[in-house]
Amino acid sequence: MSPPPFSEFLEAHREEVYRVLAASVGPHDAQDCFQETFLAALRAYPTLRPDSNLRAWVLTIAHRKALDAHRKRTRSPLPIPDVTASPNGQTAPDETEPDAELWAAVRALPPGQRAAVIHRFVADLSYAQIGQVLDCSEEAARQRVHAGLTTLRKVYQG
Amino acid sequence: MSSIEARLHATNPSHGQRSADAAQQLAQAAEHHGLLDVAWTRLDSPLGTLLAAATPAGLCALWYEESRVEQFLDLLARRISPRILETPRRLDPVRRELDEYFAGRRQTFGVPLDWTLTNGGFAQRVLQITAQIPYGVVRTYREVAADAGNPRASRAAGNALGANPLPIVVPCHRVVRTGGGLGGYTTGVHKKAFLLDLESPHDQPKRAEAGRRLLDGEPIQSMTGRS
Numbered sequence: 001m002s003p004p005p006f007s008e009f010l011e012a013h014r015e016e017v018y019r020v021l022a023a024s025v026g027p028h029d030a031q032d033c034f035q036e037t038f039l040a041a042l043r044a045y046p047t048l049r050p051d052s053n054l055r056a057w058v059l060t061i062a063h064r065k066a067l068d069a070h071r072k073r074t075r076s077p078l079p080i081p082d083v084t085a086s087p088n089g090q091t092a093p094d095e096t097e098p099d100a101e102l103w104a105a106v107r108a109l110p111p112g113q114r115a116a117v118i119h120r121f122v123a124d125l126s127y128a129q130i131g132q133v134l135d136c137s138e139e140a141a142r143q144r145v146h147a148g149l150t151t152l153r154k155v156y157q158g
Numbered sequence: 159m160s161s162i163e164a165r166l167h168a169t170n171p172s173h174g175q176r177s178a179d180a181a182q183q184l185a186q187a188a189e190h191h192g193l194l195d196v197a198w199t200r201l202d203s204p205l206g207t208l209l210a211a212a213t214p215a216g217l218c219a220l221w222y223e224e225s226r227v228e229q230f231l232d233l234l235a236r237r238i239s240p241r242i243l244e245t246p247r248r249l250d251p252v253r254r255e256l257d258e259y260f261a262g263r264r265q266t267f268g269v270p271l272d273w274t275l276t277n278g279g280f281a282q283r284v285l286q287i288t289a290q291i292p293y294g295v296v297r298t299y300r301e302v303a304a305d306a307g308n309p310r311a312s313r314a315a316g317n318a319l320g321a322n323p324l325p326i327v328v329p330c331h332r333v334v335r336t337g338g339g340l341g342g343y344t345t346g347v348h349k350k351a352f353l354l355d356l357e358s359p360h361d362q363p364k365r366a367e368a369g370r371r372l373l374d375g376e377p378i379q380s381m382t383g384r385s
Contacts, residue, residue: 005231005242007198010181018177023170030173034180035187042184042193045240099169106166121166152162 003048010038013055016123017062023122024066024114026107027097033069037062059123059133063115070111105155109148112136116144117152185245195239197248198231204260205349208326210249213238216270217252219323222345237275256326262356265293267327280306281318288319291332294357298336312336320344326353 003009017037022030040061048057097103106117115134119125125133130141188194198211200223207223209230218238221230234242246253251269258264271289276282283306291297303315319330325344331353335341343350 002235002240004240005235006240007242007244008228008231010184010243014177014181015172015174018173018180019170022173022176031176031180034177035184038181038184039187039191039193042188042241043191097169098171099165102162102165102169117166121163122170149162152166156162 003045003050003052003054006042006045009041009045009054009058013058014038016055017058020059020118020122021062021066022097023103023106023118024063025069026103029069033062033065036065036068040065053132056129056132059119059125060135063119063133066115067111102152102156105152106148109151113144113148113151116141117148120145182244185243185248188241188243189245189248193241194243194245194248195241196234196243197245198234198242199244199246199249199253201249201253201256203256205352208256210252211242212249212252213272213274215272215274217249217324217327218272218274220252220325220327221323222325222349224345233275259326260356265357269327271324271327275323277318277321280308280311280314281321283307284315284318285322285324285328285330288322288330288333289328291329293329294359296332296334296354299333299341300336302333316341329353332357 014034018030018034021033021037024030025033037058041058048054106114109117112134116130119130119133120127127141127145128138130136130145131138134141134144136144185194185197189197196211196213196218198209201208201210205222209219209221209223209227210217211219211230211234219230219234223230231242255264255267255269259267273282273285276285284302287302287305288297299312299315299319300309302319303309303311306315308314315333319333320342322328322330322344325331331343331350333341340347340350340354
């Protein structure tokens with residue numbers, strides 16, 4: 001038993017992966033992370049166990065690529081060109097991000113909370129599934145989402 | 159529900175088009191990294207949509223679509239590799255040659271073939287012999303079986319041709335029954351009739367083409383074997 005044809009796998013998951021990445025690293029870097037995610041998936045694909053949960057698997061890869069992108073950014077000596085953080089930034093992509101300010105605040109959360117909030121509200125995963133993707137317990141996933149929301153509420157006061 | 163949760167739910171936009179574009183770019187990157195084992199695409203033809211797939215070695219499958227895309231991809235995944243991506247550009251040479259063929263401007267195909275999907279032994283010999291039958295010429299199942307090494311195996315030859323993974327390019331439509339019946343054809347014998355008619359020299363533009371080639375000093379294929 002081999003996994004399903006990669007083109008079917010890609011077609012089934014591309015939109016969700018792109019949506020999660022856009023939320024996680026911003027619309028600007030989502031494209032690169034998307035390529036890296038699916039190239040890594042393609043590389044490992046033939047050796048995948050047939051009973052694998054493909055959705056959790058590809059979201060896990062995407063999560064790691066998003067973490068890499070965030071690390072690269074914080075290591076960069078240049079000022080972060082994240083214009084979405086400024087409501088008046090001239091390239092703030094309103095069309096692709098209706099509430100850019102909120103999502104900039106999500107991206108500013110600590111990594112664990114950020115990923116948990118995004119997988120809860122962008123991918124609609126259960127806490128158990130979030131735990132699977134982020135490699136933590138269901139309870140830890142619940143706490144991270146809760147902590148993330150608390151921080152966001154402080155920023156916005158409701 | 160608190161307003162933050164509602165906003166998180168409501169304001170993450172869908173990325174249908176962006177992710178579709180990104181998926182297409184992925185095919186190029188995959189090929190660049192040597193990770194594309196099977197490229198596939200859809201091709202238009204007068205006989206309906208065709209599904210074509212190629213490995214780095216050559217064209218390995220050509221199917222009349224007929225709502226069988228899932229079956230097509232599953233076969234490729236099982237028999238060749240699950241690393242399959244839709245890459246229209248990789249199959250441009252096949253598209254071009256088929257367009258020319260259907261326009262009556264091409265009689266032989268030059269694209270390399272990958273025979274992986276043929277069953278070995280007698281079946282493969284039958285298909286390879288069939289691949290040599292010239293444009294506009296027909297042979298019988300019995301003749302093809304004999305050339306493949308067993309004159310009494312015309313039924314087996316028919317089965318091998320019925321399982322031809324590369325119809326049109328490996329011209330199984332040029333093999334007919336002794337006595338003139340068309341025999342069978344994948345997804346409908348009317349397609350076989352159409353192809354034989356396309357290749358028939360009674361066709362006006364084709365006769366002009368044949369005449370021109372005669373003037374150029376090229377030999378014209380004999381029609382022996384038809385009937």
